[in-house]
Amino acid sequence: MKLTHTICPSCSVGCGINLITQKQEAVGTYPYKRHPINEGKNCKKGRECYELLNEEKRLLNPHIKKSNLVKSDWEESLNLAVSEMKSCEPGEIGIIGSGNCTNEECEILKKFATSLGVENIGFPAGNFPYFDFETASLNDVENSQFILIIGNILKEYPLIGRKVIQAKENGAEIITIDYLEKTNTGMISDQYIQTKSIRDFLDKQAKEIQAKLTESSVIIVGKLDHKEELEEFQQIAAKSNSKIIPVMKECNSRGAMKTLSPLSEEKLKAMIDKVKLLYVVEDDIVSHMGEAVKKLDFLITQSTTLNRTALVSDVVFPAACWAEKTGSFTNVTGNTQNVQQIVPPPGEAMDDAAIIMKIAEKMEIDWE
Template sequence: MLDIKHTICPSCSVGCGLNIVSKDGVVVGTYPYKRHPINEGKNCLNGRNSILQFEDSIKKPSFVKNNELEESDNESIIKAIKDQLDSIDANELAIICSGNNTNEEIDRIIKFAEEYGSEKIGFYGYNFPNFFGDVASYDDVYNASTILAIGDIYRDNPLLGRRIVLSKENGAKLINLDDVEKSITSLNADEFIQFKDGEFADKIDALKDQLDENSVIIVNKIDSKEDFALIEGLSKGANAKLLPVFNAPNSKGAMNRLNSLDNDEIKDLIDNSKVLIVVKDNLLDYLSEDDIKGKSFIVNISNEKNRFAELSDIVLPGKFWVEKSGTFTNCEGLEQNFSISAECENDNLSEIEMFDELA
């Protein structure tokens, strides 16, 4: 018998509703959530493919030796982590969370760090700084007269791209700024501006006369925190609304709680720690192997079977997002609750349970 339950899509920070279809504890598909106010019964390919992570994932807690995972059990792995924590000073522990964690998980991890005495905790914000200013709503995008899209919104965030399409049908002008020669967004833009190294500041400055209080700036990709400051300055100068769009479902929730770190700050965290706990993140998405290899004892809390798992010392798979309840905060600032949408057959602990054990 099929079981259909509602959750929030984990593919990006737009915050679409998603129905998970399972049978006998096995996730077999997705189905659009018709009444969700953000995606209104539509799901993009990213959302539909979100269940592919179940097909090739790490199932058992494992020690890693010579790049090979040797399966163990939760009790042995938790004890090994505790032994490592007992062998170092508090300031030698670093924790990297991610926008894939729920708000509740982040709160628990922060409490653990505080009790342990470590202040070295943050998450990789893909070069976005902590941003607490007002953001544009999706209705603002729909009602805008001019939209400046920085990055490929149509490809990376299709359901937000749909709002742009509807806005264009209402007469809005779409300007796309990117460092690529061609993208889905650039091909659908009324004006495409490509920039090369060293040109970003000039291109941003040249746009100030095209924006006003009826404009919205949407950005999902930046090269540095300094570049974001230029975008924020353009927004304030033109009185245009700003909407940063992040690559993970709860990056905004993480940003509300933790320091958003860039590449250099993550490297510094690793270089100055002896034990590194990484929760639901792949450091090789933004660092090289040389940046992490041999620097710290790495506890990798993740289900992903990848090269980073092979470079870790311990891999502790947690529950998949469909096995959890909690909240994600989307890029619009909306905090959405979701409940367990599938009961998978495994002995994995949730991240909250892991840190309860470690405490």
């Protein structure tokens, strides 16, 4: 039995965790108490993250669609995917990456798109726009005197929630904004404001809350209805000299946006509507775009599991999971942390960068 330190892939906080392996198979996790972000504390998703490696629906082989999705081999599936790509003009191809890809995979995917002349490329980012400002640190959250929270941070990002609770125990005032009648975060707040929308709050109540903000305050943005709202929260923070920390969903969303354009659902739909072929890397796009993908002439998916997108794809490539490859993730506060391969990918699965390179080779792309 062996313990290897790695980074939890469950969200964008970037907690450290030890992966327990036995005979090159992940069998559990153990706290990594020296990690500065979570100090050995992990949420349920973090403690169970090893199960991602052993999912029942893990893809072990390439697949292609005939009458149904059937097992194939690398040569046949690559040839089919490349043949369809070559038949399309650059403007007819769309490429979707993911906040679950490593920084290095995002860079290779962008290089691949550029080599093909494809401009329709990005990754699903909810409603978060590109940003590169200095955010609050998790220590800032813990040491703040006032915290304004948008969203259910305690439920969705428990280790940030832990910092909020520590701040409250030290006397901080907490105000939470959300849509539901009751939330976990709202229950521990001094004031919970139920709102119809983020826009409604900004228009009607933000000025009152802004008066409470000082240089020892933090705004935690866990959700947005529209990308423009982040800029408004930035302006509120700037006027009060307070700090702000946008919290995105996937483990490398902050890193992905340095290379790939963050796409709202509206922009995703617009891309799908304008292309004939879509190449999806590590995102289950059908889970949030639904019927929109049906108009595509051809769909290529690169995934660790047989998810909803893989099930409707024409070609499916089996990809390695986070502990089966080497690279780096950039967390919510902009801290980049390295991950290493701990266990081998199952079956014929490969890491995303290797698959992209294989496609590029078949496309006769000159990477130089």
